[in-house]
Amino acid sequence: MKFNSTGETMNTISIRLTAVLIALQAVPAAAQTQSELKERCTQLTTYFDYYGVSRGENSDGGRNWTRIGASIDCDHGRYEQGISAMEALMRRKAFDVPPPDVAATPDGRVEPIAMAPQAPKAEEQLGEASTR
Secondary structure, three states: OOEOOOOOEHHHHHHHHHHHHHHHHHHHHHOOOHHHHHHHHHHHHHHHHHHOOOOOOOOOHHHOHHHHHHHHHHHOOOHHHHHHHHHHHHHHOOOOOOOOOOOOOOOOOOOOOOOOOOOOOHHHHHHHHHHO
């Protein structure tokens, strides 16, 4: 086993570094404002209402319990839970989850959201540092 100057193994150091990188990736999502999260939550539920409803017998659309629960979460200010529930539902229904700045419906009920610029991801920062 290799040890550094403080007596930690290299595996311990790599685990800590990985944890830091994961935490840094979560920062941009947490940096979104409440109004942006609310708008995204509404965007996903309305998008699902438009594309998730059909006349086929396997369609549950707006009556889907996960969709209803996500809408309730959004109405009560639990935007992150509503967004993650809608994204999971859309994946289960074989939808591609649209990015906020792209999602739209032909009738105009859903329009792209102009998101505030986000900080670069940790791996992008590391990549820039290594090329210098």
